[in-house]
Amino acid sequence: MEKLDTYCPNTWCPGCGNFGMLQAVKGAIESLIASGTPKENIVVVTDIGCNSKIADYLNLNSFYGLHGRSIASAEGIKMANPNLKILVFLGDGAALDEGISHLIHAAKRNSDINVILLNNRLFALTTGQFTAVSPKGLKGRSTPEGSIEDPINPLEMMMASNASFIARGYALKVQHLKNLIIEAVSHKGFSLVEVLEPCVSFFNNMQFYNEKTYEAVNEDLSSREKAMSLIKEWNYDSDGKVPLGLFYKIEKPVYEEEMNKIKTSKEADFLKCLQKHS
Numbered sequence: 220m221e222k223l224d225t226y227c228p229n230t231w232c233p234g235c236g237n238f239g240m241l242q243a244v245k246g247a248i249e250s251l252i253a254s255g256t257p258k259e260n261i262v263v264v265t266d267i268g269c270n271s272k273i274a275d276y277l278n279l280n281s282f283y284g285l286h287g288r289s290i291a292s293a294e295g296i297k298m299a300n301p302n303l304k305i306l307v308f309l310g311d312g313a314a315l316d317e318g319i320s321h322l323i324h325a326a327k328r329n330s331d332i333n334v335i336l337l338n339n340r341l342f343a344l345t346t347g348q349f350t351a352v353s354p355k356g357l358k359g360r361s362t363p364e365g366s367i368e369d370p371i372n373p374l375e376m377m378m379a380s381n382a383s384f385i386a387r388g389y390a391l392k393v394q395h396l397k398n399l400i401i402e403a404v405s406h407k408g409f410s411l412v413e414v415l416e417p418c419v420s421f422f423n424n425m426q427f428y429n430e431k432t433y434e435a436v437n438e439d440l441s442s443r444e445k446a447m448s449l450i451k452e453w454n455y456d457s458d459g460k461v462p463l464g465l466f467y468k469i470e471k472p473v474y475e476e477e478m479n480k481i482k483t484s485k486e487a488d489f490l491k492c493l494q495k496h497s
């Protein structure tokens with residue numbers, strides 16, 4: 220088995236949800252390598268934040284992006300070398316506040332990258348400011364009286380952006396999350412896996428997730444209606460059940476392949492032009 224561990228000391232807080240996520244990611248990558256994906260073709264692109272330290276803990280090719288900009292870096296890497304399998308790790312602050320437009324456009328253009336959105340529902344590394352998915356009432360550094368805003372539903376936003384693969388896992392359901400990541404990487408086109416994870420230091424909702432999450436099975440992955448009904452089942456509040464699983468998956472043209480077709484035809488035109496004038 221490929222060794223994915225590194226010598227870097229882990230600096231996550233004891234009990235952080237990122238540990239479960241790391242275990243699931245390692246399991247998924249080991250499986251992908253065992254089933255034939257060359258290790259050197261797997262690239263980890265991270266952002267800035269607690270979650271993004273995962274680049275230090277995986278013995279894989281990796282690139283640290285700027286905060287909120289890792290998706291753009293990942294798209295550039297994929298465009299330069301379409302053979303690579305790219306996993307982008309970023310927090311909800313990066314994906315849904317600082318870099319929200321990158322997420323929307325990557326989904327819309329169906330860039331063949333895999334976005335793993337580590338949703339602990341606040342900016343954790345900077346000690347607890349609210350984000351677009353923080354619950355109403357969250358008290359933190361930037362909302363000492365409690366947030367007065369309702370959270371957005373990022374998966375609904377992904378549906379509206381025409382993402383071709385939308386899933387949700389929970390960091391403490393490691394085997395389930397591992398399988399979702401394998402499916403996401405095997406999908407041709409853009410994939411979004413939201414990972415719910417407790418930040419034990421600034422927003423510890425572990426008990427809520429342990430009680431409320433359940434593994435949903437969607438028999439009709441191409442149905443927008445079915446996906447939306449699962450996605451709308453939980454509105455990032457403290458009520459109801461929280462479905463996990465693969466909610467939506469369709470095949471459609473991939474951005475890098477379409478761009479490559481244009482490039483190839485332009486190169487052919489250019490060669491013809493050269494021959495004509497030589």
Ligand SMILES: Cc1ncc(C[n+]2csc(CCOP(=O)(O)OP(=O)(O)O)c2C)c(N)n1
Nearest residue numbers: 268269270286310311312313341342343344
């Ligand atoms: C452009 C920019 N803005 C702000 C920061 C400061 N900053 C560093 S980490 C961080 C919080 C990261 O939160 P999130 O993306 O949710 O990841 P988490 O730490 O929760 O895993 C912020 C605001 C930065 N490094 N760069």
Ligand code: SF4
Nearest residue numbers: 232235269343418419
């Ligand atoms: S601050 Fe929160 S997210 Fe960051 S390492 Fe600690 S528990 Fe994990």
